[in-house]
Amino acid sequence: MYNIVLFGPPGAGKGTQSEMIIDKFNLTHISTGDLFRKHLGEGTELGKLAQKYMDQGNLVPDEVVIKMVELKITSNNSSNGFIFDGFPRTVTQAKALDQLLEKQGTEISGMILLDVDEFELINRIMLRGKSSGRSDDQDINKVNNRIKVYKKETLPVATYYDEQGKLNKIVGVGSVDNIFSDISEVIETLPH
Numbered sequence: 001m002y003n004i005v006l007f008g009p010p011g012a013g014k015g016t017q018s019e020m021i022i023d024k025f026n027l028t029h030i031s032t033g034d035l036f037r038k039h040l041g042e043g044t045e046l047g048k049l050a051q052k053y054m055d056q057g058n059l060v061p062d063e064v065v066i067k068m069v070e071l072k073i074t075s076n077n078s079s080n081g082f083i084f085d086g087f088p089r090t091v092t093q094a095k096a097l098d099q100l101l102e103k104q105g106t107e108i109s110g111m112i113l114l115d116v117d118e119f120e121l122i123n124r125i126m127l128r129g130k131s132s133g134r135s136d137d138q139d140i141n142k143v144n145n146r147i148k149v150y151k152k153e154t155l156p157v158a159t160y161y162d163e164q165g166k167l168n169k170i171v172g173v174g175s176v177d178n179i180f181s182d183i184s185e186v187i188e189t190l191p192h
């Protein structure tokens, strides 16, 4: 069973690569951003709560995110493994995830960090905003705030996994297929 954290700043390509990884390795995709957008589209209470934070490019409170992920894990307990995309985004979330997986008798196999420079990130996000309809992709102030939040609150998560020898860095610039082949090579070396 593989449990993989796909990590990186906004616009690093986590969504694109996740789709390819779940197909090849038969994993369950848990993207907290996608889950929040689904709730938002359905107008649920959770969606309304998350919207306030997402609109500003701030993080949704940890306890809300963790509860949502827990539900997703327990409702897929016969899965072959999970790919976590956009989660954990804080050290509190990372510790909670370890506990959730421990309860299922499993653990994180490895974390893959997609490394992309800031200039490229901003270009990609603003380009995506033209077709995605995501309001947080269309406003340069919101984009800059997401990158700021990433550096301050999310980057410490990389150290958390590095200290456990689980961090694998991949260059996230180049063709989608080449990046995917680099990621696949790493996944095949992970304990599972």
Ligand code: ADP
Pocket: 009, 010, 011, 032, 033, 034, 036, 053, 054, 055, 057, 058, 059, 060, 061, 065, 085, 086, 087, 088, 089, 093, 136, 146
């Ligand atoms: P991106 O990585 O491109 O910024 P996501 O789709 O992963 O986009 O997330 C969009 C927004 O959803 C974030 O800016 C944040 O407000 C919220 N969000 C997603 N995942 C989390 C999380 N794990 N913790 C807190 N907030 C989150």
